[in-house]
Amino acid sequence: MNPILIRPADPADEPAIRACATAAYGPYIAAIGRPPAPMVADFTAQIAARQVHVATDRDGAFLGYVVFFPDGTAMHLEAVAVTPEAAGRGVGKLLIKFCEDEARRSGLSAVQLYTNQKMVANLSIYPHLGFTETGRRSEDGFERVYFEKALT
Template structure:
C-alpha cells in the first residue's frame, strides 16, 4: 500500500533513508543528500509518500513534487530488508501515475554518479540520461522519462 506520509511517519522515513543511503558514504566521501533532508518539512508539504507492508511497517518512501511541466522525483529509498521485492519500482510507477494525473509531460530525477546501481536501473525503467553536473558539491546524473 502506498499513501501520503503523515507526521508520525517521520522517524521511520528518516531511518529508512539512513539505512538505504549509508552504504554510499565511503564512495561519495560524505553522506548523500537524502540523509540530510528535512523530512519533517517535506512531509508537511505533502511531498513524501510511503510504501507499507500489510502489518504497517514502512518498506520504503518516495519524495516528489510537481514543477513547471514535469514531476521532479527527488528521492526514492527502500529498506534494505525489502530490496529486490519491487517496492522501489512500485513507488516510481506511483510517481509517474501522479504526474500523468496532473497532466505533466515528464518525470525528471537525478542520482549521484557514484550510485552505479541507479545508473543501470533508471534506463531499464525508461529514463534517459540528459545531463551530468555538480550541484551542492555532489556529482549528479540527471534523467528524464517522457510520459505518454
C-alpha cells in the same frame, strides 16, 4: 505475498523515513565523501508539504518511501528508498510508478530526477525503467547525473 500499499506520509512516519534513508544511502558516504543529499533532507518539511509517500504492507509495516513534487511541466522525483528487509520485492519500482502515475494525473509531461554518479547501480536501473540520461553536472559538491522519462 502481502500487498503493498502507498499512502501520503504523516508526521509519525518521519523516524521510519529517516531510518530508511540512512540504511539506503549510508553505504554511499565513503564513495561520495559525505552523506548523500537524501540523508540530510528536511523530512518534516517535505511531509508537511505532502511531497512524501510511504509504502507499507497490509499490516502497516513500513517498506519504503518516495519524495516528489511538480516542477514546471515535470514531476521531480527527489528520492526513493526501500528498507533492507523489503529490498528485492519490487517496492522501489512501485514507488517510482506511483510517482509517474501522479505526474500523469497532474497533467505533467515527464518525470525528472538526478542521482549521484557514484551510485553506479542507479545509472543502470533508471534506464531499465524507461529513463533517459539528460546530463551530468557538479552541484552543491555532488557529481549528479540527470534523467528524464517522458510520459505518454
